[in-house]
Amino acid sequence: MAKKIDILEIILKVTECCNIACRYCYYFEGDNRDFADKPRVMNKKTVIQLANYLKETVVAHQIETLRIDIHGGEPLMMGKKRLGELLLILSDALKKICKLEFVLQCNGTLIDDDWINIFAKYQVAASVSVDGDAVTHNLNRIDRRGKGTYHRVMAGLSKLIAASKDNKVPYPGVLCVINPDKNGKVIFRHFVEQNKTPYISFIEPDFTIDEASKQRVDGIGNFLLDVYQEWEKNNSPKINRHMSLRVFNDLLSVLMVSGTEYENMKTINYVVITIRSDGYINPDDILRNTHPELFNESYHLASSTLEEFITSEDIRELYRGIFTLPVQCQECGVRKLCRNGFCFGSLPHRYSKKNGMNNTNLFCKFYREICIRLCNYAVNKGKTFAEIEKAVY
Secondary structure, eight states: OOOOOSEEEEEEEOBSOOSBOOTTOTTTSSSOOGGGGSOSBOOHHHHHHHHHHHHHHHHHTTOSEEEEEEESSOGGGGOHHHHHHHHHHHHHHHTTTSEEEEEEEEOSTTOOHHHHHHHHHHTEEEEEEOOSSHHHHHHHOBBTTSOBOHHHHHHHHHHHHHHHHTTSSOOOEEEEEOOTTSOHHHHHHHIIIIIOOSEEEEEOOOOOGGGOOHHHHHHHHHHHHHHHHHHHHTOSHHHHHHOEEHHHHHHHHHHHTOTHHHHHOOOOOEEEEEEOTTSBEESOGGGTTTOGGGSSSSOBTTTOOHHHHHTSHHHHHHHHHHHSOOHHHHTOTTHHHHTTTGGGTOOGGGOBTTTBTOSOOTTHHHHHHHHHHHHHHHHHTTOOHHHHHHHHO
């Protein structure tokens, strides 16, 4: 019998093409070329295979929540008709047998009123990539003519925010790639005061230990510390209702249910896979540059099961490496809260060709400092040190 899975997250690459040319894009602008042999857009045959695969998977693994993250490339390049058809097929197949959630990550430049209506019909929670103010954003997020995309992106995001205020669509989020040369406080204040954006995720650029420089790591780490300081200063009840920084809020929620509540919390079995535009099944896309050999054509929607994929020796070995903490982490006072950066969504930054995942995360000292500050914040909110200790060590 297949093992029960509480939450299955699918990174669904409905397109393998993009309408802009971000300078830091690991997928299209870096060394990766595996998209070249993939269909630019997922076809209907693959969508039907996907629906059948997920229906069988939900039943086999008794899945409670199925989260489908619609990605690309730029997913809106699939077109309204085809993406609407995909949402309809998946909804009809799955909404009666599990909690079905649609999430979409886009660059915002193509959003119009018709897209808003599609998102509203299927309650798609869309997020938009914005790197800060116009100057900062346009340094890297450019179109194929080399022009900045900020104003087009903000027009799309503004439509999402307006529709969410009318209760048509879920509140949109913003995904901001950290620029190590910029001030985290300034970028945070821009989102709070100018964009009125309710949900923000600040993410580190994708690079490994072999590709890192001290200047780059320190710039990104100090940016995060600046953001944390500003977030904590503004973390009043008023701000809490309208502003959420995903990682900080997630970690704080763990601390605030520490103690007896923490001990009684159910362990969640959470699985993430990527499905390509041609239906092949791969690991979490964040691992593409660290484990390119696993992004192959061994498993397909039409000819394999999720159980076969997650129990294969290659995937088992991958996650043994991820969940085994290096010696340096074993005595850390916040090891369970940080997990060598795993709880910050930081996996590439602990990888090297020499040791694989068996390294201390590049941002260790910064993550540790944030965890300690979060613990102090929780104490100020009424939690005892004894309660918090259960959650962190």
